[in-house]
Amino acid sequence: AVPHEEAELTDGFHLVIDALKLNGIETIYNVPGIPITDLGRLAQAEGLRVVSFRHEQNAGNAAAIAGFLTKKPGICLTVSAPGFLNGLTALANATTNCFPMILISGSSEREIVDLQQGDYEEMDQLAIAKPLCKAAFRVLHAADIGIGVARAIRAAVSGRPGGVYLDLPAKLFSQVIDADLGARSLVKVIDPAPAQIPAPASVARALDLLKGAERPLIILGKGAAYAQADEAVRALVEESGIPYVPMSMAKGLLPDTHPLSAGAARSTALKDSDVVVLVGARLNWLLSHGKGKTWGEPGSKRFIQIDIEPREMDSNVEIAAPLVGDIGSCVEALLEGIRKDWKGAPENWLQTIRTKREANIAKMAPKLMKNTSPMCFHSALGALRTVIKERPDAILVNEGANTLDLARGIIDMYQPRKRLDVGTWGVMGIGMGFAVAAAVETGKPVLAVEGDSAFGFSGMEVETICRYDLPVCIVIFNNNGIYRGTDTDPTGRDPGTTVFVKDSRYDKMMEAFGGVGVNVTTPDELKRAVDAAMDSGKPTLINAVIDPAAGSESGNIGSLNPQSTLKKK
Ligand SMILES: Cc1ncc(Cn2c(C)c(CCOP(=O)(O)OP(=O)(O)O)sc2=O)c(N)n1
Ligand SMILES: Nc1ncnc2c1ncn2[C@@H]1O[C@H](COP(=O)(O)OP(=O)(O)O)[C@@H](O)[C@H]1O
Ligand SMILES: [Mg+2]
Numbered sequence: 125a126v127p128h129e130e131a132e133l134t135d136g137f138h139l140v141i142d143a144l145k146l147n148g149i150e151t152i153y154n155v156p157g158i159p160i161t162d163l164g165r166l167a168q169a170e171g172l173r174v175v176s177f178r179h180e181q182n183a184g185n186a187a188a189i190a191g192f193l194t195k196k197p198g199i200c201l202t203v204s205a206p207g208f209l210n211g212l213t214a215l216a217n218a219t220t221n222c223f224p225m226i227l228i229s230g231s232s233e234r235e236i237v238d239l240q241q242g243d244y245e246e247m248d249q250l251a252i253a254k255p256l257c258k259a260a261f262r263v264l265h266a267a268d269i270g271i272g273v274a275r276a277i278r279a280a281v282s283g284r285p286g287g288v289y290l291d292l293p294a295k296l297f298s299q300v301i302d303a304d305l306g307a308r309s310l311v312k313v314i315d316p317a318p319a320q321i322p323a324p325a326s327v328a329r330a331l332d333l334l335k336g337a338e339r340p341l342i343i344l345g346k347g348a349a350y351a352q353a354d355e356a357v358r359a360l361v362e363e364s365g366i367p368y369v370p371m372s373m374a375k376g377l378l379p380d381t382h383p384l385s386a387g388a389a390r391s392t393a394l395k396d397s398d399v400v401v402l403v404g405a406r407l408n409w410l411l412s413h414g415k416g417k418t419w420g421e422p423g424s425k426r427f428i429q430i431d432i433e434p435r436e437m438d439s440n441v442e443i444a445a446p447l448v449g450d451i452g453s454c455v456e457a458l459l460e461g462i463r464k465d466w467k468g469a470p471e472n473w474l475q476t477i478r479t480k481r482e483a484n485i486a487k488m489a490p491k492l493m494k495n496t497s498p499m500c501f502h503s504a505l506g507a508l509r510t511v512i513k514e515r516p517d518a519i520l521v522n523e524g525a526n527t528l529d530l531a532r533g534i535i536d537m538y539q540p541r542k543r544l545d546v547g548t549w550g551v552m553g554i555g556m557g558f559a560v561a562a563a564v565e566t567g568k569p570v571l572a573v574e575g576d577s578a579f580g581f582s583g584m585e586v587e588t589i590c591r592y593d594l595p596v597c598i599v600i601f602n603n604n605g606i607y608r609g610t611d612t613d614p615t616g617r618d619p620g621t622t623v624f625v626k627d628s629r630y631d632k633m634m635e636a637f638g639g640v641g642v643n644v645t646t647p648d649e650l651k652r653a654v655d656a657a658m659d660s661g662k663p664t665l666i667n668a669v670i671d672p673a674a675g676s677e678s679g680n681i682g683s684l685n686p687q688s689t690l691k692k693k
Contacts, residue, residue, distance in 0.1 A: 132303035135295040136266045139306050140228075141167050143273035144425035146312050149199055150223065151175065151190065151564060153557075154212075154669060157203035158198070158244070159230040159294035164201060173591065175564060177557070178584040180207050180636075184214025185557025185582075188199035188287070190542055191224035192350055192373075193315065197280035197288070198561065199223040204232060204294075205245035208253075214557070216256040218287035219549040222347060224280035227253070227291045230297075234264065250291045258286030266299040267309045274311035281317045284433040285350065320432055322449035322457050323460050330428045330445040331461040332625060337399035337426075339473040340366045343411070345403020346547065347431065353452035354540050357403065360455050364462050365469020367477045369393050371405050372545055374538030388488075389480035395420040397477065401458075402429040404451050407440040408548065416439040417621065431455040445600040492534065497645040498671040501526050504640075505534040507647035510572060512536065512656050518658065519544065519562040523555045523678035524575020526608075527601040531573055550681070553581030555598075560585065563594040569658050570596045576624060577606040583633065589663045590637035598665045599650070600630045607679070609672030626672075633667035643667045 131143045134142075139327045143233075156164050168174040177183040180202045182292060189197030193519030198218075204327070208229035223396075231250075232243040238244070254260045263272035272290060280288045313455060313587040330566030348357055357377050358551035361368050367386040370377060378385065393398045394400075394411075395418065407414035407427070419425055428438055428445040437446040448455045512520060516538035522531050522545040535542050544558045556579075559572040579600050589596045603609050604624050612618025640662050642653040650668050657664035678685060 129299050133300050134290075134303040135301070136269060136299045137163055139266055139269040139310070140273065140292070140297075141170050141172065142306075144199065144269050145170065145172065146310050147273065147277050148196060152201050152341050153177065153186040153190070153200045153561065154201035154436060155180045155183055155203070155207060157207060157295060160203060162192070163297060163487040166625060173564065175560065175588070177560075178581070180210035181213050181553060182560070182585050182588075183555035184211040184225070185217070185344070185554045185681070186561035186564075187225040187227075188214055188218035189217065189554075189558045190224040190561040191280065192221070192346075192544070193337040193541060193565050195281065195350070196351060197277055198223075200225060200227045202227065202229045203245065204249065205247040206232045207247050208247065211551075212253065212256055213287060213551070215287040217251065217547070217549055217554070219257050220549050221285070222350065222515045222664065225284035226280055226290055227257070228277045228292060231291050231293045231473070233293055233295055240690075246258065246609070250289070253289035253291070254408070255327045256287075257289050259285075260289040260291070262291035262293070263296060264293065266296060266301045267305065269296070270310035277313050278316045278400060283320070285317075285654075286592040292457055298495070318450040319453045321453045322447050325448075325664075326445070326447050327454075327457040328462060330447050330458060333399055333426055333428055333445045334364075334401065334458075335465075337677050338470060338687045339396055339398045339471060339476075340364075340401065341393050341397035341399070342368035342401045342403060343405045344368055344370045344377050344403050345405025346371060346376040348402075348451050349374045349377055349541050350560045351404060351451035352540075352598035353455055356452055356455040356459060358435075358461070359536050360403075360459055364466060365458065365474070366401070371410065372532050373541075373543055373547065374405070375532075376539045376542045380536035381538075383478075384474075385404075386477045388484045389477050390420070392480040393477060394418050398424065399426050399428065402431070403455065404430065406436060410548065413418050425546060438672045442669065443620050495647050498669050499645065500671050500674040501530045501561050501601065502534065503533055503647045503649055504610065504668055504670060505578075507651040508599065508654065509572065510534045511651060512538070517659055518542070518569045518571050519566060521545070521555055521558045521562060521570060522570040522574075523552055524573075524601065526603075526675035527573060527575035529679035529681070535573075549607070552578045555579060556582035556585035556589065559596045559598070560588060560592070560594060562578065563596055564592070568595075569661065571596045571654065572596060572656070572667060575606075576596060576599050576600050576602045576604070576628070577632065579630065583630075584644070586634050586639065586663070586665060589636045590634070590639045594663060595653055596663055598634070600665065601670045602630065603670040603674055604628070604629065604672040608675040627669075629667055631665050631667040634663065637663075639663035639665060641665050641667070643669070645669045
């Protein structure tokens with residue numbers, strides 16, 4: 125008898141890799157370890173780019189921003205229990221910011237976990253992940269890997285994007301099944317993020333409201349950046365002639381120097397506008413919940429809100445014209461109406477905005493020109509503002525308090541999705557993960573402008589940046605502390621709670637791993653060092669000495685701090 129052909133076999137390891145590749149996933153951000161070390165090695169051998177970090181939080185942040193930049197879910201791969209927990213902050217932050225990512229963690233066998241028998245790194249990870257992300261799945265059988273990966277991908281990118289958890293118990297990887305059965309079990313996700321067309325009645329209601337406006341305003345949020353409907357968004361602003369305010373990560377959808385930009389006249393725009401079009405921007409704390417003196421007289425505003433999430437409407441204040449759908453479809457629908465019948469730009473309102481904007485820019489200008497040493501935030505940012513103006517396709521990563529809040533208004537952006545920052549949660553620690561993924565996903569030069577405290581949350585990844593030789597230039601605004609470097613301990617025993625070692629030299633850290641380290645004390649030196657880094661593409665860390673007395677507590681959001689009213693006896 126003809127010997128039975130050795131049936132072609134496959135296993136869990138290979139099915140996970142095949143499922144990811146089938147769905148166009150090209151990169152995995154991970155920290156190796158039991159039970160996923162070999163999954164990473166096999167994925168690399170099969171052509172996936174596997175980037176290994178020093179802490180899972182940074183791998184997770186990289187995956188999250190990869191999702192924001194590519195509209196495909198970023199993949200973070202971790203070990204069980206502690207590695208999974210380290211990835212959770214990034215997963216929750218991605219969900220809060222509507223970035224699509226999938227946290228894939230190895231886990232213990234269900235039978236041991238459910239009997240709490242004390243497995244290596246035992247934890248009921250699925251139960252813990254669920255409240256912190258958009259969706260969570262576990263796969264127990266190799267033949268289910270295809271559908272499990274497909275469900276995770278669709279959950280991450282459809283509707284309001286967000287974080288998804290995929291739990292893969294260790295035993296799954298070595299499960300062997302017939303290769304043909306395995307191949308047929310894989311699912312290539314069809315149309316994972318379909319257009320969500322707004323109802324014509326909703327469009328008509330919004331257009332009527334907009335046509336009656338005397339002082340209309342458009343607010344562009346990071347949802348508008350994520351949607352990659354750049355031409356439609358630009359056309360909406362330019363063909364309506366309505367001024368716009370970009371939220372932080374929407375900067376660059378139109379150049380910040382655009383004649384219709386009201387960014388530098390934000391307070392006037394929010395206070396005096398009468399109809400406000402929110403485009404992928406939530407009325408959350410970043411927009412004072414749509415209430416209070418920021419928004420002028422109570423009841424003086426009518427909101428049109430474009431969002432793919434219907435439940436976002438009326439979250440804070442009544443939305444007069446909800447426009448539920450994807451930003452591309454909604455903006456195109458509004459454009460169609462405006463092209464048919466529009467009264468033209470509100471000239472006198474534009475004049476008000478323009479006057480205010482020019483006055484604010486003129487007031488700021490001298491602060492940006494100082495070439496003093498030690499630098500203050502403004503003079504250092506003045507140098508970086510010029511760098512980005514000369515290198516508009518560089519990606520700016522930004523975190524800190526003063527370093528973040530002042531950079532947001534001072535460094536103009538010229539292209540979409542080039543400013544990546546702490547986002548909705550104001551979370552410190554996104555810097556190096558975002559910088560790695562921005563470089564890996566786009567190949568563009570990255571300028572990471574970091575407060576010295578903010579850098580500390582993910583600073584060990586300078587080794588990762590050197591290991592992959594990424595074109596990342598880190599500028600640390602070193603004011604010796606959190607917010608500034610002047611606090612003291614009233615008892616005289618310890619340093620103040622918010623200060624760091626005086627005159628510290630972060631540039632030496634980069635040299636430890638073969639990168640370029642530079643110490644600068646003037647804006648001219650800073651500009652020259654950044655230009656050199658951008659031209660060389662070499663991993664570089666610039667320690668920019670900032671006056672420790674510069675800056676204010678919590679940057680621009682100090683008012684959020686609770687104050688003690690009790691006078692110390
Ligand atoms: C995870 C985490 N921990 C702590 C904070 C609190 N925090 C912290 C610790 C900041 C750092 C500010 O210091 P910096 O050196 O980064 O920036 P400046 O000195 O330029 O203000 S900003 C801020 O809100 C946070 N937002 N996120
Ligand atoms: N493709 C899309 N179409 C429509 N809305 C989107 C899309 N992607 C994300 N969103 C929405 O965009 C909003 C982003 O708001 P937010 O994160 O508050 O932006 P910002 O902080 O810049 O104001 C979220 O409510 C989300 O539902
Ligand atoms: Mg600082």
